[in-house]
Amino acid sequence: MTIPLRAPDRIAAPGKGGVGESTLRPDGTLKVRGEFAYSSDLWLDGMLWGATLRSPHPRARIVSLDIAPALAHPGVHAVLTHEDVPGRKHFGVDLTWDQPVLAIGEVRHQGEAIALVAADHPETARRALEKIAIEWEILEPLTDAWRAAFDPDYPQVQTLPNPVRHQPVRVGDVDAVRDRAEVVVSGTFEVGIQDQAFLGPESGLAVPGEDGGLDLYVATQWMHNDLDQIGPCLGLEDDRIRMTLSGVGGAFGGREDLSMQIHAGMLALRTGKPVKMVYNRYESFFGHVHRHPARMRYEYGASRDGRLLYADVEIVLDGGAYTSSTRNVVGNAASLGVGPYEIPNVKIDAYGVYTNNPPCGAMRGFGAVQACFAYESMMDRLAAACGLDPVTVRQVNAASQGSLLATGQVVHAPLPMAEMLQQARDLPMPPALDDSDLRNLPGGASQTTHGEGVRRGVGYGVGLKNICFSEGFDDYSTARVRLEVIGGVATALVHTSAAEVGQGLVTIEAQIARTELGIERVVIHPADNQVGNAGSSSASRQSYMTGGAVQAACFAVRDELFSRYGAKYRDLSLVGGKVVSEEHGVIATIEEALGTEAVDETREYHHLPTTGMHPETGQGSTHTQVALCVHRAVVDVDVELGLVKVVELAAVQDVGKILNRLSLEGQIHGGTAQGLGLAVMEEIVVSDGKVRNPSFTDYLIPTILDMPPMRLEILENADPHAPYGLRGAGEPPTLSSTPAIVAAIRDATGLALDRVPVRPEHISGR
Amino acid sequence: MRVTFTVNGREEAADDVWAGESLLYVLRERMGLPGSKNACEQGECGSCTVYLDGVPVCACLVAAGQAEGREVRTVEGLADGDSLDPVQQAFVDCGAVQCGFCTPGLVVQAHDLIARVPEPSDVEIREALAGNLCRCTGYEKILDAVRLAASRKASAR
Numbered sequence: 001m002t003i004p005l006r007a008p009d010r011i012a013a014p015g016k017g018g019v020g021e022s023t024l025r026p027d028g029t030l031k032v033r034g035e036f037a038y039s040s041d042l043w044l045d046g047m048l049w050g051a052t053l054r055s056p057h058p059r060a061r062i063v064s065l066d067i068a069p070a071l072a073h074p075g076v077h078a079v080l081t082h083e084d085v086p087g088r089k090h091f092g093v094d095l096t097w098d099q100p101v102l103a104i105g106e107v108r109h110q111g112e113a114i115a116l117v118a119a120d121h122p123e124t125a126r127r128a129l130e131k132i133a134i135e136w137e138i139l140e141p142l143t144d145a146w147r148a149a150f151d152p153d154y155p156q157v158q159t160l161p162n163p164v165r166h167q168p169v170r171v172g173d174v175d176a177v178r179d180r181a182e183v184v185v186s187g188t189f190e191v192g193i194q195d196q197a198f199l200g201p202e203s204g205l206a207v208p209g210e211d212g213g214l215d216l217y218v219a220t221q222w223m224h225n226d227l228d229q230i231g232p233c234l235g236l237e238d239d240r241i242r243m244t245l246s247g248v249g250g251a252f253g254g255r256e257d258l259s260m261q262i263h264a265g266m267l268a269l270r271t272g273k274p275v276k277m278v279y280n281r282y283e284s285f286f287g288h289v290h291r292h293p294a295r296m297r298y299e300y301g302a303s304r305d306g307r308l309l310y311a312d313v314e315i316v317l318d319g320g321a322y323t324s325s326t327r328n329v330v331g332n333a334a335s336l337g338v339g340p341y342e343i344p345n346v347k348i349d350a351y352g353v354y355t356n357n358p359p360c361g362a363m364r365g366f367g368a369v370q371a372c373f374a375y376e377s378m379m380d381r382l383a384a385a386c387g388l389d390p391v392t393v394r395q396v397n398a399a400s401q402g403s404l405l406a407t408g409q410v411v412h413a414p415l416p417m418a419e420m421l422q423q424a425r426d427l428p429m430p431p432a433l434d435d436s437d438l439r440n441l442p443g444g445a446s447q448t449t450h451g452e453g454v455r456r457g458v459g460y461g462v463g464l465k466n467i468c469f470s471e472g473f474d475d476y477s478t479a480r481v482r483l484e485v486i487g488g489v490a491t492a493l494v495h496t497s498a499a500e501v502g503q504g505l506v507t508i509e510a511q512i513a514r515t516e517l518g519i520e521r522v523v524i525h526p527a528d529n530q531v532g533n534a535g536s537s538s539a540s541r542q543s544y545m546t547g548g549a550v551q552a553a554c555f556a557v558r559d560e561l562f563s564r565y566g567a568k569y570r571d572l573s574l575v576g577g578k579v580v581s582e583e584h585g586v587i588a589t590i591e592e593a594l595g596t597e598a599v600d601e602t603r604e605y606h607h608l609p610t611t612g613m614h615p616e617t618g619q620g621s622t623h624t625q626v627a628l629c630v631h632r633a634v635v636d637v638d639v640e641l642g643l644v645k646v647v648e649l650a651a652v653q654d655v656g657k658i659l660n661r662l663s664l665e666g667q668i669h670g671g672t673a674q675g676l677g678l679a680v681m682e683e684i685v686v687s688d689g690k691v692r693n694p695s696f697t698d699y700l701i702p703t704i705l706d707m708p709p710m711r712l713e714i715l716e717n718a719d720p721h722a723p724y725g726l727r728g729a730g731e732p733p734t735l736s737s738t739p740a741i742v743a744a745i746r747d748a749t750g751l752a753l754d755r756v757p758v759r760p761e762h763i764s765g766r
Numbered sequence: 767m768r769v770t771f772t773v774n775g776r777e778e779a780a781d782d783v784w785a786g787e788s789l790l791y792v793l794r795e796r797m798g799l800p801g802s803k804n805a806c807e808q809g810e811c812g813s814c815t816v817y818l819d820g821v822p823v824c825a826c827l828v829a830a831g832q833a834e835g836r837e838v839r840t841v842e843g844l845a846d847g848d849s850l851d852p853v854q855q856a857f858v859d860c861g862a863v864q865c866g867f868c869t870p871g872l873v874v875q876a877h878d879l880i881a882r883v884p885e886p887s888d889v890e891i892r893e894a895l896a897g898n899l900c901r902c903t904g905y906e907k908i909l910d911a912v913r914l915a916a917s918r919k920a921s922a923r
Contacts, residue, residue, distance in 0.1 A: 006800065024858055031866030032854035032873055034801020034841035041800035123784060199805040199813060199867040199901050249805070249867030250901050281806040439889055502865025502902050662861040662907075669904030670864065696810035696899065704895045704905040 004044040004205055004274070006037035007217060008246055008526035010493075011506070018515035019724060022662035025507050026524055027500070038247035039219035040203035040278045047205065047274040048077055050260070050267045051125035053115040053132050054286055055107035058141040058356040058689025062105055062114070062134055069131040070117060075124040077271045079132070080116040084266060087235030093225060093257045093361065096323040098160055101233050101262050108158055108321035109359055110690050111286025118267040118275050141356035141689030145318035146295060148353035157321055157354035164319055164326045164352040167334035169406050169618030172345030174310045181301025181309050185381040189298065189374040190755040192683035194291040194674075196363050197701050200249015202259035202287045203278040206268035213240030214265050219248040221255045222536035223497045223529050233262045234269065238529075241265075245527035251501035252674070253362030253538055254288040257324055285694035289324050289361030290684055292317040292352070294333070294370035298378050300343075306386040306393045310345035311338045311406075315371060317352045317360075324361030326352035331471050331613060332367030335407045335622050339375040340399040340417055340464040346406045348618065356689045362538055364674060365465065365734040372463045373678075373756055376739030380459070380746065390460050390743065391425045394418075399464075405626070408619040413656075413727075414717035417462065417628055420652040423713050424460065424632040430648040430709075432456075433636055442636050442643035444705055453640035456647070459743025461631045463735025466623035467728030468541040468607050475541070475624070476606040478532030479509075479549035480525075483517060483557050483590075484598035490577065490590040492517050492554075495525035498534035498546040503730060504663035505542045509550050511660060516554035518574030519590060532604065540627070540728025543659060548605035548723040556601035561593055608721055625719055629653040629732035631672070631740035637748040642760030644680050646741055650711040656719045656727035667730045669710055675737030677702050680745075683757050771833045773797060774843030780830070789833045790814045790825035793840060801841040801870050805899070812898030815871035816840045822878045841870035844877060852922070853877045856915035857908075864902035872898045876912045885916055 011030070017023035030036040067079040082089055082102040089104060090097045103114045115132050119125035147154040148162045156162060204218035213236060220226050223243050231238050248255070260277040267275040279287045299312040315333050319326035334350035363369075383393035398417040404410060434440050435451040442454060469475035480495040492513040500506045510522040527534075534546050561579070562572045571582035579587045587593075611620040632650040637643070649672055658664055681700040685692040693699045718725025738756060746753050749763055769792060770779040780796040790807070793816070794800045803813035807826045814825040817839035825840075844851040850858070853876050863869050872895060879886055879894040886894065891912045900908060 005798075022861075024861075025863060027866070028858040028863050029850065029854075031863045031869050032841075032850065032857045033845055034799075034870045036866055038800075038803070038867065040804055041794070043795070043798075043800075121784065123786060197901055198865070199803070199811060199899065200865065201804065248865060249803075250865040252901070278804065280804075281808060281810075437889065439893070445893075502867075504864065666861050666864055666903055666907055669906045670902045671904075673904035674901075695808060696806045697808065701899060701901060702904075703897075703899060704892045704908065707905045710904070710906055 002044060002207060004042045004207065004217060006041045006043060008037055008244055010526065011524050013510035013522045013524060016520050017511055019511050019659050022660055023507060023511055025504060026510060027506060036247050038200050038249050039217060040201060042205040042217050042246060042276060044205065044207065044274040047276050048118040048120060048271060049122040049125050050264050050275045050277040051117045051122065051129055052113050052263060053129045055103065055110060055112040055114055057107060057136060057138055058110045059139040060107050061137040061139065062103065063137050064135040066133040067115060069133060070128040073128040073131055075120045076117060076128045078118040078267055080266055080270060085233060088232040091229040091233050091258055091262060092322060093324055095228060098158065099322040109356055116263050116267055118271050143355050143357050143689050145316050145353050145355050148355050149316045149351040157356060160323065162353050164323055164354060165330040167330050167350045167613060167618055168616060169334050169337065169346055169348035171406055174312050174345045174347040177310050177345050178301060182304040183302045183385045184299065185378060185385050186299040187377060187381060187754050189296045189377055191294040191370045191373055192757055193293045193358060193686065194363060194678050194682050195285065195684055195699060196252035196254030198250030198252055198254055201279045201281065201284045204246060204260055204264055205274055205276045206264035207274040208268045208272050211240060214268060216241060216243045216261060216265065217246045218261055219246055219255060221251050221499050221501060221538055223499065224533040225536065226258060226261055227529055229258055230261050230265060234265050243529040245499055248499060248501040251537060252364045253366065256362040256536060256538055257289050259287045281696060282694050285691060289359045291363035292319060292329055292360040292370065296370065296374040298374050300378050300382055302382055304386060306382060306388045306396045308341060308343045308397045311343045313337050313348040315350040318355050318357050319352050320357050320359035321354060322359055324359060329367035332466060333371045334618055335613060336368045336464055336466065337371045338406050339372060340462060340628060341397040342399050342403050348406065357686055358684060358691055364671065365731050368465050369735050372735040373739050376461045377754065380743050391421050394462060395421055407613060407622055409621045409623060411626065413719035415628060416654065416717060420628065420630045420654065424630045424650055424652045427632065427650045427711055430634055442638040442645040443641060453638045454636050455639055455748040457635050457637060457744040457748025459633050459740045459747055461736040461740030461743060463629050463732050465627050465731045465735055467625040467627050468539055468544055470610050470623045472610055472612040474606065475535055475545065476604050477534040477545035477549040478602060478604050479546060479553040480531045480602040481513060481550065481553035481557050482598055482600040483594065485591050485594050489521050490519045490594060491521045491523060492519060493523050493525055494550055495531050496534045496546055497527050497529055497531050498542055499527060499537040501537050503667060505546060507663055508543055508547055508659050512547055512550045513554055516551055517558065519577055531602065540730040543726055544722055544728055545605060545607065549603055551723050552603035552605050553601050556603050557599045560599045560601060564593065625722060625727060627727040627732045629736045631736040633740035633744040635741060635744040635748055637745055637763060639749055639763060642764030644745055646676060646708045648708050649737060651733055652713040653729065653732060654715040654717050654727060655729045656722060657716050657725040658714060659724065659726060664729055665712060668712055668733045671730055671733035672710060672737040673702050673707050675734045676707060676741060678756055679738045679741035679758060681757050767831065769830050769834055771835060772837045773799065774839055783830050785831065787830045788826050789828040789830050792830040793825060799840055799842055803867050803870055805867055812875060813868050813871040815874040817874065822875055841874055844873065851877060852918045853880065853915040856911040856918065860907050860911040860914055862903060862907040862911035868898060868900040872908060876915065880916050880919060884920055
């Protein structure tokens with residue numbers, strides 16, 4: 001087999017630290033030198049460049065399609081359409097099988113893939129795409145998600161009917177208690193479409209194998225789920241596809257669905273040559289699903305002292321044309337629809353629908369982000385209606401260990417929400433605005449006033465996120481650990497298929513191996529499909545799941561090593577490079593114990609089983625773990641110009657156990673920044689089913705000028721069910737920072753602000 | 767066309783360059799230097815930042831032909847053999863790297879900042895790095911890294 005240039009290689013994990021220490025990333029040095037091999041960096045002699053023709057229309061029929069002029073273009077090696085898909089013509093993450101590999105007679109969203117070209121230069125491929133002639137019958141796009149959910153006469157978008165899923169949650173009897181509420185607050189909230197905006201574009205290399213199979217080098221979040229779709233679509237058995245994770249330039253949910261994998265595979269199989277595909281940023285906006293936009297109608301009833309009596313909630317999530325992850329996003333929005341609050345009577349109806357708007361699926365926070373903006377906005381409205389401050393009203397209703405969530409699930413682990421709110425409130429406040437430097441003002445150096453209209457505001461947000469896969473899914477990960485003497489030193493090789501997407505999983509894998517095997521030298525094998533399923537790098541689950549699997553494999557290695565001593569010793573352990581008996585002291589060095597024989601063990605780790613949601617009441621123990629983050633935001637708002645400067649963000653998060661503080665802080669900072677983006681700038685603007693801002697010129701993500709300094713308080717109240725007591729940490733801060741910032745803007749302006757992102761015109765009124 | 771310029775101290779040439787190719791494309795696909803990154807290819811993200819005659823530029827916005835006869839220094843040219851530049855080392859030490867796709871551009875931009883302003887204030891750091899997008903870190907650790915690199919460089923003098 002030919003190995004491409006810059007194929008991923010084993011990386012040695014430097015440093016000595018075990019679990020709990022801030023060891024450095026094993027890939028850090030390669031990354032700062034520019035030598036880390038990302039999926040867009042791959043290269044093979046004689047490779048071709050693949051390109052994709054995409055629909056300019058959100059809904060249209062393809063009357064005729066002529067590839068002949070493209071095929072005749074010099075330098076073009078192949079032009080493929082749906083007729084050339086070797087196997088199943090449809091794919092879909094979570095095996096929903098409703099998305100065409102290439103459009104068949106019609107398109108259902110702008111950017112839908114129609115045809116593929118392989119050529120000897122990317123520009124040749126692009127020019128050939130322009131020569132594919134299509135005669136269109138353009139249809140009126142179906143873009144009204146609310147009608148798609150509730151109007152039985154609204155036309156269907158695809159063969160599967162609307163809604164994708166309707167999930168009710170019922171607790172008590174909302175209608176019976178409605179009259180007893182002394183205070184009623186309500187609102188209709190909207191969340192715009194957010195993009196993951198990972199920086200490394202969709203890309204990879206497909207290399208045809210001598211056995212008729214395929215070597216795939218791609219950036220993904222879940223190799224085995226990719227394979228479950230790629231194999232059937234390419235008509236290849238799983239064992240004919242060898243998949244290796246190339247460097248992943250961020251993911252945030254946007255690499256759960258397939259992008260170029262099947263397409264590059266088709267072109268490689270057809271041409272018999274390696275094919276590289278790299279999307280540019282424009283194409284990337286169409287190459288992956290986004291966060292579901294949401295419209296949410298909330299009504300809360302409470303006593304005069306702010307105690308919640310009922311919640312009546314309707315949530316509609318627009319999934320676009322295909323199913324993607326919409327079912328599970330709806331499940332999250334429903335089960336977490338009122339967040340971490342005790343409410344005796346709850347009526348939630350969450351819907352996911354098909355439309356011709358941009359396709360939506362997984363993004364960090366996954367269904368919980370949208371609901372969190374609404375329920376936290378509601379808590380602020382309740383506070384105002386009851387004359388309470390926002391922290392107190394949350395504390396009055398806060399869930400804690402032993403509480404029931406809206407699904408009836410008991411919170412089994414510590415959930416010190418009231419205390420966390422207190423901690424957030426008690427943190428020192430940032431200094432007052434120093435307007436002597438223009439750059440401190442909202443708008444920074446482009447400020448056109450002297451800050452006469454600037455008002456400061458403070459707001460709080462709390463977010464509850466499920467960790468790991470939910471609703472009865474058999475969620476597991478697999479790890480292989482090999483311990484052997486290399487160059488005289490005991491060395492552990494950790495091998496999984498889990499995707500390192502930037503979050504630092506490889507760092508933690510090495511730390512766990514060091515801790516459990518009592519050694520220092522650890523090598524991380526490139527992630528590939530030569531080892532079992534690790535599940536997805538999503539739902540904040542890899543520290544828990546693959547961490548658990550690495551720990552289990554280390555235990556198996558350790559036990560195998562101990563078995564060599566038969567029954568001679570009891571209570572052996574591996575400490576400081578030695579095999580130690582509690583009774584007899586040091587028995588041998590690990591090198592002596594191993595000799596020339598490696599110990600190689602593979603183990604699966606499953607989290608405790610969850611149940612589904614009851615189809616009519618939503619009841620069930622649907623989540624294996626929930627995790628909480630509290631944010632306090634301080635903002636300066638120029639009420640005349642509509643400009644916002646987030647002055648400081650403070651976060652209090654309970655992570656159960658800190659495996660690596662340096663890495664963890666980075667997750668909280670980064671998650672918070674994405675929540676800031678949703679609060680004040682990030683939105684894929686859509687009209688008539690078309691994306692109006694598919695570029696980093698027009699789709700804004702926070703820069704270093706937008707992101708303020710952060711204060712972090714990290715708590716370690718262990719979850720007894722989880723490895724090391726840890727809680728997944730990547731997502732909760734993405735939930736809570738958005739409502740905290742918007743609450744702070746409301747505090748500064750007195751405006752209602754029921755939609756994110758908040759735009760200057762929402763504040764200035766013009 | 768043939769394009770010749772100096773990269774990281776060595777003269778390099780690329781043949782059959784199409785007139786529309788960017789400096790970034792030639793570095794990445796024709797000269798085996800993929801360290802400069804292709805995140806937006808429209809000058810918005812800074813991931814492809816390189817020095818062109820000592821001035822940081824987005825390599826995606828420079829036509830390959832414009833580099834003819836000039837001097838280019840990329841992220842691959844910052845370290846001295848196995849020894850990282852203080853900026854690179856500080857990015858590793860401070861946890862300023864996650865997915866790392868923005869890192870090459872940020873490292874070059876921060877390298878330039880510290881060369882111009884040996885002890886930059888936070889406001890100056892933020893201003894200098896405002897053209898470099900990072901999606902993972904929330905920038906806190908990047909600020910830490912630039913502060914650390916500056917202080918290490920200062921104390922080494």
